[in-house]
Amino acid sequence: MDKKSKKFLFDYLNNSSPTGFEASGQQIWLDYIRPYIDSHIIDVYGTAVGVINPKAQYKVVIEAHADEISWFVNYITEEGYIYVRRNGGSDHQIAPSMRVNIYTEKGIVKGVFGWPAIHVRDAGKEEAPSLKNIFIDIGAESKKEVEAMGVHVGCVITFVDELMELNKNYLTGRALDNRMGGFMIAEVARRLSENKKKLPFGLYIVNAVQEEIGLRGAEMISRRIKPDLAICTDVTHDTGSPMYNKKESGNMKCGLGPVLCYGPAVQNNVLKMIIQVAEKKKIPFQRQAVSRSTGTDTDSFAYSAEGVASALISLPLKYMHTTVETVHKEDVENVINLIYEVLLQVKPGHDFRYIK
DSSP, X not given: OOHHHHHXXXXXXXXXXXXXXXXXXXXXXXXXXXXGOSEEEEOTTOOEEEEESTTOSSEEEEEEEOXXXXXXXXXXXXXXXXXXXXXXXXXXXXXXTOEEEEEETTEEEEXXXXXXXXXXXOGGGOOOOXXXXXXXXXXXXXXXXXXXXXXXTTOEEEEOOOOEEETTTEEEETTHHHHHXXXXXXXXXXXXXXXXOOOSSXXXXXXXXXXXXXXHHHHHHHHHHOOSEEEEEEEEEOTTSTTOOHHHHOOOXXXXXXXXXXXXXXXXXXXXXXXXXXXXXXXXXXXXXXXXXXXXXXXXXXXXXXXXXXXXXXXXXXXXXXTTEEEEHHHHHHHHHHHHHHXXXXXXXXXXXXXX
16 A cells, blocks of 8 residues: 555545545545546535446446444433434444544534543443443533534534554455445546556446445435446445354455355356456455345445346454454455456456346
C-alpha cells in the first residue's frame, strides 16, 4: 500500500458514514476515484457509482457498501440523559463507557455511554447492558440544555474510534464493515487506470448506501444499472478467534485469503470463474456456505429485475460490529488482486446460464 492509498484509507475510514447519512464519506470516496473513471452516478439516496466505458452495452458491477452501524437519539429525560435506538445492527453490549459523536445542525456534540460503577452493582444480580438501560451523557443538566446544544430525537450517533495498525499485519478500527470494501473497489479502479487496462465492457464501481438496514441502496441501484454481472465484496467472520463455533459458522481465518461463498444467491458459473482465476493466478482463497441468503448486497443484485449473475468475495474480519473490527493487510491486497484479475478476463456477452 503506497502513501496515496494509505492516506485515502485513513481519511475514508476515520470519517463517519452512518446508515442514511453517508454523504461525507461518499464525497471522499468519489474524489479519490474520479481520476480513474469516465463518469459517475449519484442516486437520490446517495449511492455513488464510478463508471468506466459508460456507453458499453455489456455491464459489469463491482460493489461494496458505504454505510456503518450507528444509533439514533430516541428519548431525552428531563434530567438530560439520552436513550437510543439502533440504526443498523449496533451492539448494546459494547456501549457502556464508549465515547460518542452526536451529529447536529450545530455540529458534533460529544458524549459518553455512562454506566454505574462496579462498586454499586450486586454481583449476583448484575443487569446486563440492553437498549432498556444504556444511556448517553453529554454533560447537560436538563432536557432543555440538551436541546439548546442542538440535540433532538432523530440525531444520529457514532462511536468515537479511529483506524490504527495492529502490529505489522493488521488494521483495526470502527466500520471496516464495509468501508474497507469501498477502499478495495476504489483500488481496483485505480489499478486498472494506472496499468492502462482497456476493458471491453462497461464497469460500474458501486459504493451502495443503506446495506445495514436491509440492502436498500443495492436494491435501488441494481434496478437502475441493470448489470449483466455483479461481483460484490463485504466482510465475513473470522471464526478462528475465540468464542466461535466452527461447526455452526464455518472455518475462516484472517490472513488465509478472500472467502468465496456458496449459496442460492451466488451464481455457480460466476463462482467457478472466480475460483479458476484464483487458482491460475495463485491467489489464496477460503470457502464458506450459507443456508439461505448471503446477508450481503449480493442478494439484492442477484434477485433484481430478471436476475443478475452475481457472486460474493468476502474479506475475513474479526470482531464484527464493534469498534475494533480487524482485518489482515494481505487479505485486503488479495481481494483487490482477485477482483482485478477476474475483470481482466471477463468477455462481453458472457452467458452464465446453466442451460442454454
